Amino acid sequence: MPIESDPKAVPGQLKLPISTRSPWWQLTRRLLLALGILVLTVLIVYVDRDSYRDNAHPRADRITLVDAIYYTTVTLSTTGYGDIAPVADHARLINAFLVTPLRIGFLVLLIGTTLEVLASQGREMFRTARWRKHMEQHVVVIGYGTKGRSAVDTLVTNGVDKEGIVVVDPSSVALGDAHANGLAVVTGDASRREVLRRAGAERARQVIITTPRDDTTVLATLTVRQLNPSAYIVAAVREQDNVPLVRQSGADAVVTSSDAVGRLVGLSSISPPLAAVLEDLLTTGEGLEVAERELLVSEVGKAPQSLPDQVIAVLRDEKVYRYFDPTVTQLARGDRLVVVRPSKELPWAPRPGTHGEAIAGEPV
Numbered sequence: 001m002p003i004e005s006d007p008k009a010v011p012g013q014l015k016l017p018i019s020t021r022s023p024w025w026q027l028t029r030r031l032l033l034a035l036g037i038l039v040l041t042v043l044i045v046y047v048d049r050d051s052y053r054d055n056a057h058p059r060a061d062r063i064t065l066v067d068a069i070y071y072t073t074v075t076l077s078t079t080g081y082g083d084i085a086p087v088a089d090h091a092r093l094i095n096a097f098l099v100t101p102l103r104i105g106f107l108v109l110l111i112g113t114t115l116e117v118l119a120s121q122g123r124e125m126f127r128t129a130r131w132r133k134h135m136e137q138h139v140v141v142i143g144y145g146t147k148g149r150s151a152v153d154t155l156v157t158n159g160v161d162k163e164g165i166v167v168v169d170p171s172s173v174a175l176g177d178a179h180a181n182g183l184a185v186v187t188g189d190a191s192r193r194e195v196l197r198r199a200g201a202e203r204a205r206q207v208i209i210t211t212p213r214d215d216t217t218v219l220a221t222l223t224v225r226q227l228n229p230s231a232y233i234v235a236a237v238r239e240q241d242n243v244p245l246v247r248q249s250g251a252d253a254v255v256t257s258s259d260a261v262g263r264l265v266g267l268s269s270i271s272p273p274l275a276a277v278l279e280d281l282l283t284t285g286e287g288l289e290v291a292e293r294e295l296l297v298s299e300v301g302k303a304p305q306s307l308p309d310q311v312i313a314v315l316r317d318e319k320v321y322r323y324f325d326p327t328v329t330q331l332a333r334g335d336r337l338v339v340v341r342p343s344k345e346l347p348w349a350p351r352p353g354t355h356g357e358a359i360a361g362e363p364v
Contacts, residue, residue: 034109037102041072044094051091056083075099076106136203138164142190142220144174147210147236147257152183158291166199191219193227202227209235209251214242218249225250281340289343295335297358302331309352313338333360 045052046068054063063071063084071084075095086092139155141148144167152165167178168190178185188195190211201207207224211217214237221235235251237243243254267275280287292315304311304323314321314328315336321328328335 030109034106037106037109038072038076041076041099041102042068044098045071048088048091048094051086051088052084053087054084076103078103078107135164135166135200137205138166138200138203140166140168140196140199140201140204140207140224141210142168142207142224143210143212144169144171144178144185145210145212148174148208149177149181151208151210152181166204168195168199191216191223193223196223196227201231204228204231206232206234209233214238214246218242218246221246221249221251286343288340290338290340292336292338293352295331295333295337295360296352297360299331299352300333300360303329304331304337307337307339309337309339309341311337311339335360 046065049062049068052063052071054067067084074081086095139160141152148167155165156162162182166184166186167174168186168188169175169178170187170189175185175187186195186199190196201224207228209217209220211220217235217237221233224231224233233251234253234255235246236255236257237246238258240256240259243256246254264275264278267278281290299307304314311323313323314331315338316328316332316334
């Protein structure tokens, strides 16, 4: 299926999320500002009406409210017929130092659309330059379909700041969805080096690849690995046969989406409760969750099975051991635990390490 692209989007262009308002709100705001300037100027002129003369009616002692409105409109619009003019020195000073700035503000509102476009482009360039300057050790998500959105939601739920996530996708729909979620977006094909450079892939600490095609995933993985040899790359593929190819391309972890769905479907037909438990573990924010945590000082030397948490694996020396492996019979400093626990902290199941407990760091 071809990917829908945004005809107005420039390939490789970075788009940062911005707060948008209704066009009617913008129009109403401008009209109210213009009306406020008009009313204020009319009041200034009318209150000091004795200092003005109407040359078209020299016998009039002072100008009227209608004259003040007329003078204000022709002055703010820079028409300036000259029939009504200030004659007192202080009135001229007021015109020079107060009415003139109001006139400038009024003109800015009249040509505000053009100025706003130019200012928006300037602000966007400044925000982009600042973003590129400070963005490093971030997460690049290639592909913002169902898998990409779920990956981002999981990252955010586990404490990753949205400002530290960049989405790369050629689709205008994905661009709109990512902006609505407050994410920065680079529009374009992730297999192109220039597009990935705009996303800062060479400085990223992690790259998640969730493209809809396995061949695109292979190309994107190769390109990312060439740009950033140290990044941790996680890729999703549709077919199990393509896992070795993606790993050879440079991916550190590969997830097979079709096989995972197939297993859940098969378990649902054989054992619906078991499938429900697995689905619960994969769902963020409710029920049970699989999480990684530090080892506490009080847990050093104990067996994984004896801890309050349901430990399913132990991470030691960058290797993963099952909880029943003889190598991790006794937990040691520097270990990390993979546990199953409630997704929300409850009084009867507090999360270890969240109540001031000492963490068991690296061995001395």
